[in-house]
Amino acid sequence: MIPITVVDVAAAEELVLQVLRSGAIAQGPMVKRFEDAFSGVAGVPHAVAVNNGTTALVASLQVLDLQPGDEVVTSPFTFVATLNAILEAGATARFADISDEDFNLDPAKVEAALTDRTKVLMPVHLYGQMADMGRLVPLAQQHGLALVEDAAQAVGATFEGRPAGSYGLGCFSLYATKNITTAEGGVITTADDTLADRLRVLRNQGMRQRYQYEVAGHNYRMTDVHAAIGIPQLEQLATITEARQRNAEALTKGLDGVKGLRTPRVLPGRTHVWHQYTVLITDDAPVSRDELAAKLTEKGIGNGIYYPKTVFDYDCYRDNPNVVASEVPVAERVARQALSLPVHPKLTGAELDTIIGAVREVLGA
Numbered sequence: 001m002i003p004i005t006v007v008d009v010a011a012a013e014e015l016v017l018q019v020l021r022s023g024a025i026a027q028g029p030m031v032k033r034f035e036d037a038f039s040g041v042a043g044v045p046h047a048v049a050v051n052n053g054t055t056a057l058v059a060s061l062q063v064l065d066l067q068p069g070d071e072v073v074t075s076p077f078t079f080v081a082t083l084n085a086i087l088e089a090g091a092t093a094r095f096a097d098i099s100d101e102d103f104n105l106d107p108a109k110v111e112a113a114l115t116d117r118t119k120v121l122m123p124v125h126l127y128g129q130m131a132d133m134g135r136l137v138p139l140a141q142q143h144g145l146a147l148v149e150d151a152a153q154a155v156g157a158t159f160e161g162r163p164a165g166s167y168g169l170g171c172f173s174l175y176a177t178k179n180i181t182t183a184e185g186g187v188i189t190t191a192d193d194t195l196a197d198r199l200r201v202l203r204n205q206g207m208r209q210r211y212q213y214e215v216a217g218h219n220y221r222m223t224d225v226h227a228a229i230g231i232p233q234l235e236q237l238a239t240i241t242e243a244r245q246r247n248a249e250a251l252t253k254g255l256d257g258v259k260g261l262r263t264p265r266v267l268p269g270r271t272h273v274w275h276q277y278t279v280l281i282t283d284d285a286p287v288s289r290d291e292l293a294a295k296l297t298e299k300g301i302g303n304g305i306y307y308p309k310t311v312f313d314y315d316c317y318r319d320n321p322n323v324v325a326s327e328v329p330v331a332e333r334v335a336r337q338a339l340s341l342p343v344h345p346k347l348t349g350a351e352l353d354t355i356i357g358a359v360r361e362v363l364g365a
């Protein structure tokens with residue numbers, strides 16, 4: 001069996017034990033150490049650690065002081081947390097279609113989704129490749145929108161040399177399957193001193209000093225146990241990313257030109273960190289995407305469909321006035337065609353060959 005993802009946190013044993021033995025296991029010096037290292041990854045002065053990627057998004061929206069009726073424009077092709085965070089923050093979600101070049105917000109479609117209530121543009125850097133920030137940033141500026149990046153899948157990715165999480169409020173997930181992990185965890189990165197300060201206060205019950213409450217806050221804190229899991233991985237981030245990039249290159253070399261399959265692209269000026277390696281199974285393929293997925297599973301090759309539907313296309317959102325569904329034909333098609341193959345850093349050359357051989361066989365190539 002070749003799994004779609006492998007978790008390796010062995011390097012953290014010593015540091016985690018150190019925290020456990022210290023008896024100081026909640027948020028403390030290890031979280032601070034993790035934050036200091038993480039801010040370097042996003043190339044900004046501030047990294048605020050929280051308990052997961054979803055709360056990173058919620059907290060980011062909360063410090064922007066959104067009012068009921070204020071709108072956030074985001075991608076319809078994303079993990080459900082993106083949408084749930086917008087709703088949790090009391091805002092209204094609108095969607096602009098994606099581009100099938102990078103699976104991210106298509107800047108040409110964003111303007112049509114803007115209204116006089118739009119306050120935030122929330123691009124999602126899906127699969128580890130950043131959205132077209134070269135066009136999205138000017139759009140946000142023109143319309144006076146705050147930028148919240150859902151960078152959950154894009155730790156270490158860059159756009160024209162500038163890292164994910166450096167544009168406004170950058171939201172990262174450290175969930176077990178993400179490129180680096182603390183089991184559960186999240187981080188918000190920003191260059192804005194005021195927002196960073198507000199995030200730190202908000203995360204800790206709205207408290208600046210003991211019993212000095214400034215806002216109605218929350219408990220969004222990360223623990224030192226979790227931070228200790230993440231620190232060695234931050235040190236290995238370059239190695240982890242390079243292994244993913246090498247694996248993606250090998251997959252593309254082996255799969256390019258197969259009829260009915262489109263390999264993922266790395267667009268000019270962007271570095272891809274390959275959280276997922278996602279191919280499109282097009283209509284001229286001899287089998288459907290779902291048939292290919294089932295065949296690969298039969299052969300012991302892990303695979304995943306991220307995501308099978310557009311994010312708002314579920315009954316639980318159907319009658320929600322804060323979820324404004326729209327026509328997103330590209331996202332709908334990609335949701336029918338996308339299939340992710342293993343690209344994790346532990347893959348061997350032989351396993352890569354097995355994956356390539358199995359896909360080619362099922363597609364008759």
Ligand SMILES: *Cc1c(COP(=O)(O)O)cnc(C)c1O
Nearest residue numbers: 052053054079081152173174175
């Ligand atoms: C994982 C993920 C999140 C949520 O992160 P959690 O840590 O699981 O809460 C949000 N958005 C995207 C795109 C993700 O992949």
